[in-house]
Amino acid sequence: MSGYLELARLHAPVLTLLALLAGAALAFVSPSRRLAWVLGIAASIAAAVFSVDAALRVLVWGDAPIGAVEGLALRADGVSLFGAAALNTAGALVAITAGAFIAEASSRTGPYVMALLLCVVAGWSGALFASDALGVFAGAEIAWLASVAMVALSAERGALNGALRMLIAGGVGAALFLLGAALLWRAIGSTDVFYLSAALIRAPGLAASGVGLMLAGLALKAGAAPLNFWLGAAMGRASGPAVLALGVLGMLGGVFVIVRFAAHAAPAPALGAGVSAVLAALGAASVVIGSVQAVGARNLRRLAAYACVAQCGVALLCAALGSPAGFAAALVQAFATLAAMLALFTGAAIGVGGARSLDALDGMGRRAPLAGVAITASAISLMGAPLTLGFLGRWRLVEAGVGAGWWWAAGAVIVTSLAGVFFGGRLIERLYFRRAVATQEAGAGAWGIAGAPAMISAIAAICLGFAPTLLLRAADAATAFVAGGGP
Amino acid sequence: MVSADPILARLLLAMATTLLLIGVIAAWTSTNLVKRVVGLLFAMLGALVGAAALAAPAALLMLGAGVALGYFLVAAALIVRVQEAYGAVEAAELDSADGVDEPAEPKA
Numbered sequence: 001m002s003g004y005l006e007l008a009r010l011h012a013p014v015l016t017l018l019a020l021l022a023g024a025a026l027a028f029v030s031p032s033r034r035l036a037w038v039l040g041i042a043a044s045i046a047a048a049v050f051s052v053d054a055a056l057r058v059l060v061w062g063d064a065p066i067g068a069v070e071g072l073a074l075r076a077d078g079v080s081l082f083g084a085a086a087l088n089t090a091g092a093l094v095a096i097t098a099g100a101f102i103a104e105a106s107s108r109t110g111p112y113v114m115a116l117l118l119c120v121v122a123g124w125s126g127a128l129f130a131s132d133a134l135g136v137f138a139g140a141e142i143a144w145l146a147s148v149a150m151v152a153l154s155a156e157r158g159a160l161n162g163a164l165r166m167l168i169a170g171g172v173g174a175a176l177f178l179l180g181a182a183l184l185w186r187a188i189g190s191t192d193v194f195y196l197s198a199a200l201i202r203a204p205g206l207a208a209s210g211v212g213l214m215l216a217g218l219a220l221k222a223g224a225a226p227l228n229f230w231l232g233a234a235m236g237r238a239s240g241p242a243v244l245a246l247g248v249l250g251m252l253g254g255v256f257v258i259v260r261f262a263a264h265a266a267p268a269p270a271l272g273a274g275v276s277a278v279l280a281a282l283g284a285a286s287v288v289i290g291s292v293q294a295v296g297a298r299n300l301r302r303l304a305a306y307a308c309v310a311q312c313g314v315a316l317l318c319a320a321l322g323s324p325a326g327f328a329a330a331l332v333q334a335f336a337t338l339a340a341m342l343a344l345f346t347g348a349a350i351g352v353g354g355a356r357s358l359d360a361l362d363g364m365g366r367r368a369p370l371a372g373v374a375i376t377a378s379a380i381s382l383m384g385a386p387l388t389l390g391f392l393g394r395w396r397l398v399e400a401g402v403g404a405g406w407w408w409a410a411g412a413v414i415v416t417s418l419a420g421v422f423f424g425g426r427l428i429e430r431l432y433f434r435r436a437v438a439t440q441e442a443g444a445g446a447w448g449i450a451g452a453p454a455m456i457s458a459i460a461a462i463c464l465g466f467a468p469t470l471l472l473r474a475a476d477a478a479t480a481f482v483a484g485g486g487p
Numbered sequence: 488m489v490s491a492d493p494i495l496a497r498l499l500l501a502m503a504t505t506l507l508l509i510g511v512i513a514a515w516t517s518t519n520l521v522k523r524v525v526g527l528l529f530a531m532l533g534a535l536v537g538a539a540a541l542a543a544p545a546a547l548l549m550l551g552a553g554v555a556l557g558y559f560l561v562a563a564a565l566i567v568r569v570q571e572a573y574g575a576v577e578a579a580e581l582d583s584a585d586g587v588d589e590p591a592e593p594k595a
Contacts, residue, residue, distance in 0.1 A: 134547055141554045145561055152565055157572040158585045164523075164565050168514050171527040171558045175507055175534035178551045182538035191547065237585070 012054035012066060013074045013129040016088060019046040020122035024115040033102050033110025037095075040114035044092040044121060048085075051125070055085035059477040060470065075131035075194065078481025079263050079331065082474055083128045083256030086335050087249060090342055091121035093453035094244045097346045100353070100450040101240035109153050113241050116153070119146035120245045124253030128260060133181040133191035133214065136257060140177070144170040144221050147250050150242040151234050158237035162230070169230040173220035180213030193260075197267040204270035211265050215258060215278050222254025223309055224282045224316060225289035232293075235305040236356065240349050247305050247345055252338045255312045259319045259330045263482045266322040279320035286313025287412045291419030299356050303423055304344050307382055310416050311337035311390075317409050318397045324479040325400040331475040332468075333393030339464070340381040340390060342457035347374030350451040361427060363436035370455055372431045377458035379424030381465070384417040388465040392472075499540035507533030520569060520576040524562040531555040 008015060023043020030036035057063040058081055066076040076084075095117060102110045123143025130136045148170065152163035185191050187207035188199040201207045220227045235243055262279060265271045290309030297303035315337065318330035351371030352360040365372035381390035394413045401409030464471055510533055513526025535551050566576060573581055 134544075134550055137547075137554070138550055141557070145557055148561060148565075152568065160565060160569050160572055161581045161585060164520060164562070164569065167558065167562055167565060168523055168527055171562075172511050172514060172530055174551075174554055174558070175511070175527075175530040178531075178534040178547070178554075179504075179507065179537045181547055182534075182541040182543035185543050185547070186541040191544070 008050075009053065009057065010066060012050045013076050013080075013084070013125075014072060016047045016050045016054075016084060017074075017122055017126055017129070019043050019050065020088075020091075020118045020125065023047075024118035024122065027111050027118060028115035030111045030114075033105060033107050033114075036111035036114040037099050037102050040095045040098070040118055041092070043118055044088065044095040047121065047125070048088040048092040051081070051084040051088040055081040055474065058481070059474040062477075065481060073131045073135045074126075074129045076129055077194070077260070077264075078478030079256070079260040079327070080128040081481075082331050082478040083253075083260065083334070084125050086338055087124055087128070087253055087256060088121060090248055090252070090338055091117075093342055093346065093457060094241075094248055097244060097349050097450055097453045098241045100349050105155075105239075113150060113153060113239075116146045116150045117241060117245050119143070120150070120249050120253075124249065124257065127253070127257045130193070132193055133177075133184065136193070136218075136261070137174070137177055137181060140218065140221055140254070140257065141170075141174055143250065143253060144173075147242070147246050150245050151238045154237065154239035154242055156237050156239075159234075159239065159242070162234035162237050165230040165233045169220055169227070173217040173227075175217075176213045176220070177217030180210040180215075180217060183207070183210030183213065186210075193264050196264045196271065199268060201268065201270040207268075208271055208274035211261075211271050212274055212278050215261065215275065215282075218254055218258050218261070219282050219316075221250070222258060222312060223251045223305070224254075224312060225286040225293075225309055227282075228286075228289075228309055231305050231309070232302050235301045236299050238301075240353070243301050244345050244349065247301070247308060248338065248341050251305075251308050251312060252334060252341070255315050255330075255334050255337075259315065259327060259334065260482075262319045262322075263327045263479065266327075272322055276320050276322045279316050283313045283316030283318075283320055284412060286310060286316060287416050288313075291415055294423045295419055297423070298358055300348055300352070300358050300360065301356055303358070303427075304341065304348070307344075307420070307423060308337060308341050310419060311340070311382065311393075314394060314397055314413065314416055317412055318393075318400060321400050321404050321406065321409075323400065323404060324476075325396075325403065327482070328472075328475040328479040329393065329396035329400045331478055332396050332471060335471060335475075336381065336389035336393035336461070339457050339461040340378045343374045343378035343381070343454060343461050346451075346454040346457060347371045347378065350454050351375065358426070358430060361430040362434040363431075365431035367436065370451065374454035374458040375431060376428055377461050379420075379427045381461040383420040383424045384413070386465075387462075389461050389468075389471075390420075390465075392465055392468050496540050496542075500537055503533045503535075503537030503540055505533070506530075507537065509533075518578050520566055520578060520581075523578075524559070524566065527562070528555065528559060531558065 127139030294306035315333040510530025
């Protein structure tokens with residue numbers, strides 16, 4: 001029995017993907033939306049168990065790393081283990097919360113929505129575990145096309161406009177990535193991600209251009225500013241599950257893939273400076289533009305999405321440092337953003353249902369106290385208040401940035417926190433200091449446990465800020481695993 | 488093999504890059520959704536030709552062609568649904584219809 005368990009653990013990346021894709025296939029042919037929801041939850045929890053077990057064993061307990069799987073271009077490194085564990089856990093929580101919306105969806109589209117949600121998680125997980133650029137490309141495109149389809153399945157016609165904008169943006173990103181991968185192949189004779197740091201680069205300019213184009217293609221899908229022109233249209237009109245899939249899983253999945261790719265490319269002398277410059281530019285632009293857009297937003301979902309852009313910008317700035325400390329800080333910041341976004345989106349999903357206006361939050365703290373607590377915890381973490389996960393991510397950036405002489409990175413942290421105080425304060429003020437002017441039909445059709453993820457993610461956003469030892473240890477081990485080849 | 492002749496390969500790469508740029512510009516600036524999708528397909532075709540000129544592995548080219556086909560199919564389905572829902576495929580008409588659907592929010 002233990003032999004089978006060890007065999008299963010050795011193939012954790014494949015099993016993670018298999019659980020998700022098998023769940024997606026079953027959900028797709030499921031005759032009822034409730035059955036599809038249950039199947040989706042089961043598959044995403046199985047994938048989360050596989051990926052979290054692999055991450056804990058390798059990154060925390062120091063077991064032997066998981067090698068390449070024969071016949072498949074999958075290979076786990078520290079960043080992919082960390083990212084896949086975070087993403088699949090978030091995927092399971094999103095799948096549970098999706099019940100709040102699928103209960104109200106039509107019986108025809110409900111199963112499709114669950115199947116596509118699992119495809120989004122599978123795509124980004126596949127991109128994280130891929131050992132070469134082809135796998136990263138295939139995984140990112142599967143996730144992106146599934147996200148587009150989820151947005152297009154929304155009941156409101158405005159979502160079609162957003163889905164088409166997403167499709168155009170993603171297609172341009174795909175074209176850039178494809179050309180970038182070909183340039184990289186020409187320059188180093190391989191598209192293997194693990195080969196990047198040690199490659200004999202015959203044409204440094206060509207290789208740097210290739211990596212730059214690939215990062216730009218991924219940044220388009222991660223919603224990094226100024227390449228996030230599709231975000232407002234897609235998030236503003238999409239249905240609840242699509243917003244959860246795109247705002248929580250899609251954007252953070254893209255950031256984890258970028259961090260992993262950069263962690264392999266940065267040590268190469270011919271690539272390091274270019275990677276750093278691209279990520280610093282994208283990170284700084286995301287912090288500034290995302291913060292301004294979040295402050296000006298009057299649609300709750302757009303506000304959350306733009307706040308996510310600003311937070312992801314901080315993670316990209318961390319990765320731009322190019323040092324192990326910088327990549328560890330990027331992982332901590334991405335995890336903090338994931339927890340805050342989960343709490344915000346799932347809290348809003350349960351508290352105000354499909355409502356989009358900020359007015360829907362008025363008085364929600366009294367009407368739906370648990371959802372109010374989740375949104376408050378998220379807002380405090382987004383502000384970067386001490387003893388929250390958001391503070392931890394930014395503190396790690398300041399530490400790593402000052403160590404490398406990047407004083408301006410501290411300025412970016414201040415901008416993000418100031419904007420966070422503004423829009424986070426607005427959320428809290430509406431929750432507890434205003435009276436509802438209209439009746440909300442929030443969460444009326446939610447199924448049983450659909451509200452649990454909001455509380456779980458809110459507790460994570462706060463408690464892991466109090467006791468961050470495990471998270472910091474895992475992030476440091478993940479970076480060391482990439483840099484040194486072993487945990 | 489295209490890469491056997493470096494001059495031809497560079498010429499092809501330059502043409503492919505130009506095609507990609509034209510496609511990207513058309514996809515971003517065109518007001519008609521069908522033209523946007525055609526621009527996107529040109530951009531993807533440019534990337535594929537560029538990859539071929541750089542002697543990229545066959546797996547990458549096949550994957551790129553498959554992804555381009557996937558985008559085309561999803562785009563075609565979306566345009567049909569947009570036409571059914573809005574009765575138009577002009578971006579300006581869609582944006583103005585969306586503005587009617589979502590009236591301006593009152594000041595906080």
